Amino acid sequence: MTLSDLAxxxxxLFEAARDLTPIILVILFFQxxxxxxxxxxxxxxxxxxxxxxxxxxxxxRGLEIGLFPxxxxxxxxxxxxxxxxxxxxxxxxxxxxxxxxxxxxxxVAGKAAEIxxxxxxxxxxxxxxDSYANGLRMTVALSxxxxxxxxxxxxxxxxxxxxxxxxxxxxxxxxxxxxxxxIIGIAYDSGGVTTSTITVPLVTALGVGLxxxxxxxxxxxxxxxLIAFASLLPMIFVMLYGILTT
Amino acid sequence: xxxxDLFLETMQSTLRDVxxxxxxxxxxxxxxxxxxxxxxxxxxxxxxxxxxxxxxxxMGLEEAIFPLGEVMASxxxxxxxxxxxxxxxxxxxxxxxxxxxxxxxxxxAFAIGLATTLAEPSLIAVGMKxxxxxxxxxxxxxxxxxxxxxxxxxxxxxxxxIVTGTDLWLYIVVAYVLVIIQTIWAPxxIIPLAYDSGGVTTSTVTVPLLAALGLGLAATIPxxxxxxxxxxLIAFASVFPIMSxxxxxxxxxxxxKRRQKEKSGKVAGTDVL
Numbered sequence: 001m002t003l004s005d006l007a008x009x010x011x012x013l014f015e016a017a018r019d020l021t022p023i024i025l026v027i028l029f030f031q032x033x034x035x036x037x038x039x040x041x042x043x044x045x046x047x048x049x050x051x052x053x054x055x056x057x058x059x060x061r062g063l064e065i066g067l068f069p070x071x072x073x074x075x076x077x078x079x080x081x082x083x084x085x086x087x088x089x090x091x092x093x094x095x096x097x098x099x100x101x102x103x104x105x106x107x108v109a110g111k112a113a114e115i116x117x118x119x120x121x122x123x124x125x126x127x128x129x130d131s132y133a134n135g136l137r138m139t140v141a142l143s144x145x146x147x148x149x150x151x152x153x154x155x156x157x158x159x160x161x162x163x164x165x166x167x168x169x170x171x172x173x174x175x176x177x178x179x180x181x182x183i184i185g186i187a188y189d190s191g192g193v194t195t196s197t198i199t200v201p202l203v204t205a206l207g208v209g210l211x212x213x214x215x216x217x218x219x220x221x222x223x224x225x226l227i228a229f230a231s232l233l234p235m236i237f238v239m240l241y242g243i244l245t246t
Numbered sequence: 247x248x249x250x251d252l253f254l255e256t257m258q259s260t261l262r263d264v265x266x267x268x269x270x271x272x273x274x275x276x277x278x279x280x281x282x283x284x285x286x287x288x289x290x291x292x293x294x295x296x297x298x299x300x301x302x303x304x305m306g307l308e309e310a311i312f313p314l315g316e317v318m319a320s321x322x323x324x325x326x327x328x329x330x331x332x333x334x335x336x337x338x339x340x341x342x343x344x345x346x347x348x349x350x351x352x353x354x355a356f357a358i359g360l361a362t363t364l365a366e367p368s369l370i371a372v373g374m375k376x377x378x379x380x381x382x383x384x385x386x387x388x389x390x391x392x393x394x395x396x397x398x399x400x401x402x403x404x405x406x407x408i409v410t411g412t413d414l415w416l417y418i419v420v421a422y423v424l425v426i427i428q429t430i431w432a433p434x435x436i437i438p439l440a441y442d443s444g445g446v447t448t449s450t451v452t453v454p455l456l457a458a459l460g461l462g463l464a465a466t467i468p469x470x471x472x473x474x475x476x477x478x479l480i481a482f483a484s485v486f487p488i489m490s491x492x493x494x495x496x497x498x499x500x501x502x503k504r505r506q507k508e509k510s511g512k513v514a515g516t517d518v519l
Contacts, residue, residue: 019370022361027314029357034350035321039314047249048310052365055303058295059367063374066292070271070283077279086278090270097266103259104453161438162429169422176415188481195445197300198264200368204375204442212379219379224438227372231445231484 016056020049063201071205079213084156091152094206095230096145098199100137105190109136112186119182121246136241140190143237144230148203151226155210158217161225168232175239183242190238191231200227252308257301264297303367307451315358316458322354323462345409351463352402358455359401359483363394368446376439384439384495392494393443393487400486401456404479408463408470414478421485428492436495443491444484456480 031039039045078087099105113133117124122132154164176184203226211223275283283289321327363369373386407417429437460479464470 019365022364023311023358026354026357026361027311027318030318030322030354031314034354035318035327037321040317045310045314048306048308051302051306052310053306055299055301055306056365056367056370058299059303060299060370060374062292062295062297062299063371064292065285066289066294066296067371068375069285069292070289073283074271074275074279077281081279086274090274090278093270093274094267097270098263101262101266103263161441165441166426166429173419191445191484195368196263197367197371197450198267198296200446201371201375202267204372208375208379220435221438223379224372224376224442226442227445228438228441 012057012060013053015060016053019056020053024049059197067198067201068205071202072209075206075209076213079210088149088152091148091206092145094145094199094203095148096141098196098202099144100141102196104196105137105140108186108189109133109140112136112183115182115186121180121182132245135245136186136238139237139241140234143233146237147229147233148226150233151207151229152210154225154229155207155217155222156214158222161221161228165225165228165232168229168236172232172235172239175236175243179239179242180246183239187235187238187242190234195227195230199230203227203230253301253305256305256308257297260297260301260304264293268293300367304450307454311451312454315455318354319455319459320462322351323348323459323466325466345406348405348409348463351405351409351459355405355459356398356402358459359452360394360398362451362455363397363447363487364390366447366451368450369393369443372439372442372446380435384436388494388498389439389443389491392491393447396443396487396490397447397452397483399490400482400484401459401479403486404482405459405463407478407482408460409467411467411469414481418481418485421482421489425485425488425492428489428496431496432492433495433499436492440488440491440495444488447483447487452483453480456483 028039031037074090078090081087110133113122113129113136116122116132117129122128150164154161179187204224207226208219208223211217211219211221217223275281369390370386373390376384376389377386403417407414432440456479
């Protein structure tokens, strides 16, 4: 193995170390110079940092050889097949499937149901709370599925993204006015929790792959934007859910 | 033993997250596309790397960074730290909050927002793709720095808002108006990427630390609700990167233009000579 091969093998590790250095510096600076306190559990801390470093390097390597090529090759295959219905169904299931089991969403939905019960929006029985939480979870999963479908349709048709997104934010502003107060915070938050670390690379590769294989589409202009849809639509759907359940 | 249990638990929750995606991918590959995947084993290996990597990453964060970060956030917002000797538990009641007293909180919010966003795995993924698609015109590192500065500015402004108690929607509406104005002037190529970067910032690393900071601030300042004010920070962290990414593109285009002007100026100069 030559030296450059060796360097190539370890490149993800070096990059991961570079990416993590700022966090370590910030923690050291504030802990030592501002709060003037020693770092507790130095040993645990070091073990944890090594795990974070290895994890990040493995993740990046996995992206390069696994998620990116898969997302792209599927996008090419769909474009070649030319069947729009299957493509849209795939887009929907990808969005819905990745969101419905997302742990962060399950937690947020549960908390939201508790708040709603305390606020007297729904009954305080366990059954009512559960069904509200489930309804909310399904609403968000549906909204992400719909968002990816809309985003893929946009790539196929070549609609300009900024009209869609700015239009969407106007809808959000108008709905904020009509939606019950308890739901607004949750609605704004749900846009953030939907895009998980595995969904983002897959969806990005799908969008870029589609835009590069369809004639007349530019991967830079048309390929990105799916995540923007996936963060916008949950806000609208959750506020709608809030309006409909009260 | 403890470590192994924790690892298995983290692995399990990562798996639960991945199984639905894997089912959709395999189902379509087998029944609809019916096409061999090139380098199938390599792709599978990549999937396993991603799974293992994420599990290790999350576990290490739980172990090393989150507990300390949360303690630091609560210490920095603690009146005993902010007011030093002036404050004694139970004797002094803080009646009016001066926003200047919280200077270290804004600095910490800025620094931690910047540092955690640089390590955010989804942003790394989007950066890699952007660099590849743009043929290197947008560098992965440049994009990630721009997004991180956006989050940093957004989060420290968000802390300022919690301290002063001004309305959240006011900031957000103004921010979106600025986004619309920038959209008109920014280079067309950057717009989709900028909108996407609003969504990727708020995930694994950033959210838990921001939530701890917001909740700590809201709990110690009289008259703030942890429920409403604690969560507002995430909204700031999603809007400001949109602005900073478009700003980054605008600045680099402007510098490129100036450089070209200088060059052509020099060429014209030598012509005259």
